[in-house]
Amino acid sequence: MILPEKQLLSALLITYNEESNIKEALLNLSFADEIIVVDSFSTDQTVAIASSFKNVKVFQHVFDNFALQRNYALSLASNQWILFIDADERITPKLQQEINAIINEADSYPAYFMYRNFIFENKKLRFSGWQTDKIIRLFKKENAIYNIEKIVHEKLIVNGKTGKLKHKLIHHSYSNYEDYKQKMIFYGKLKAQEELLKKTNPNFFHFYIRPLYQFLNQYLLRFGFLDGKKGIIICYLNAMSVAIRFQELKKIRMTS
Incomplete structure (x- = not known):
């Protein structure tokens, strides 16, 4: 065999x-x-x-x-x-x-x-x-x-x-606040490059509604509030990354 x-x-x-x-x-x-x-x-x-x-x-x-x-x-x-x-x-x-x-x-x-x-x-x-x-x-x-x-x-x-x-x-x-924050900033800037490839033209919706939706979706619909203070921190930093994505995209489009 x-x-x-x-x-x-x-x-x-x-x-x-x-x-x-x-x-x-x-x-x-x-x-x-x-x-x-x-x-x-x-x-x-x-x-x-x-x-x-x-x-x-x-x-x-x-x-x-x-x-x-x-x-x-x-x-x-x-x-x-x-x-x-x-x-x-x-x-x-x-x-x-x-x-x-x-x-x-x-x-x-x-x-x-x-x-x-x-x-x-x-x-x-x-x-x-x-x-x-x-x-x-x-x-x-x-x-x-x-x-x-x-x-x-x-x-x-x-x-x-x-x-x-x-x-x-x-x-x-997540080891500490600052490390995770820097990671989310880095990811946000890289995601801006993806949006550029998709020819996204950022506006009020992208700058304000998208980050707010990201936070509410994770904090309310995905039960982040049940994680207490940790849930607020994670949901906030992930929403911040979305905001940075479109702020960075605006900078790229203005300089290109």
């Missing part, structure tokens, strides 16, 4: 100034057969820490946007199965077991969504729009590529059906 060949897994990360996360992230991924870090020329100790791991391949590549950076990392992977993780995400032991089982199934899908638990200062955020958060993190390299028109919150284009894993990914996105 010929046993099926064990499927190998490549774990990929893109980083910039992740010295507070990178060591734990790489230790968490030690079960992968290959670990690749693509760094955007960090100014902290990210590269030094990552390079200290003998089982990690470190590359540096100029950052244009998330989609292009992820596609570059994909091009470096040696194995068919890809696990693409952010430095602030963690695989639980049960999720690791599920991943290992899935990639070795004969009838597995080409890609899988993972639901995420959003961690706010070491505690789970239960509402505020995050209760249904999911993202494709496990997929076959030959069946997927990141959409280059989605510059931030990039979308993976999958050739084939997409499944869902049972166990959740841990997402340590």
Whole structure:
């Protein structure tokens, strides 16, 4: 009897100034057969820490946007199965077991969504729009590529059906107010580039109604008020990111 060949897994990360996360992230991924870090020329100790791991391949590549950076990392992977993780995400032991089982199934899908638990200062955020958060993190390299028109919150284009894993990914996105605020400002400015490609001409609706809707949707319709003070903070900062998106778009259009 010929046993099926064990499927190998490549774990990929893109980083910039992740010295507070990178060591734990790489230790968490030690079960992968290959670990690749693509760094955007960090100014902290990210590269030094990552390079200290003998089982990690470190590359540096100029950052244009998330989609292009992820596609570059994909091009470096040696194995068919890809696990693409952010430095602030963690695989639980049960999720690791599920991943290992899935990639070795004969009838597995080409890609899988993972639901995420959003961690706010070491505690789970239960509402505020995050209760249904999911993202494709496990997929076959030959069946997927990141959409280059989605510059931030990039979308993976999958050739084939997409499944869902049972166990959740841990997402340590919010460590403190200032860090999350800067992240939302950065995302807002990148999203302005997407709006430019869509030829959006910002007006009163974009500057005021869109951010207000973002806040009310997450705080009221998605039950952010049940998260107390944390809900107000998250919903406000996400709405602020929408406002910055269109303010930045206005600046770009005025100077172009």
